[in-house]
Amino acid sequence: MKENGSLELVSSRNTARSFLGFNPISNRIISLRLHGHPFNISIIQVYAPTSTAPDEAMENFYGQFLDVLGKIPSKDMLIILGDWKTKVGKTDIKSRAVGKFGLGERNNRGNSLEEFCQxxxxxxxNTFQQHPRRLWTWRSPGGNVRNQIDYVLVKRRWRSSLFSVRTRPGAN
Structure with a gap:
């Protein structure tokens, strides 16, 4: 990052012209806004507290996240990427927010994420139909346990813009 707060991640003039803003909210949330046609694109990257963190830490995180969401222009295409450290799991329950092809068993924070999304x-x-090897985003040190804890969220109106949201095996 430069001294004036601008980000040195633009490598071409076209990329530099599309860059509208960058906002590091905290060590857990950052947002980026790009010029797009016909709509601008807002990207939020999150890194949620661990599942062992107190509920108060999660409430503070979601409060900050809601503040950021409230500042995103409603016409922007919104993409939220991140490590939510939760499992929404595989389910047969029809949900407006979560597909039935998640990985593993849902935990309490998975319920919270679904409620937040709704x-x-x-x-x-990334809870819609994919091969299981394209779903897991975390592997235990021994490699015996694999979980899906990273998710890509979008506004419902942009659902048809998603072609395939999946992980690449071996990617760090």
């Missing part, structure tokens, strides 16, 4: 008209893009 309340904010978001969908979890």
């Amino acid at each position: 309340a904010n008209d978001l969908i979890v893009g």
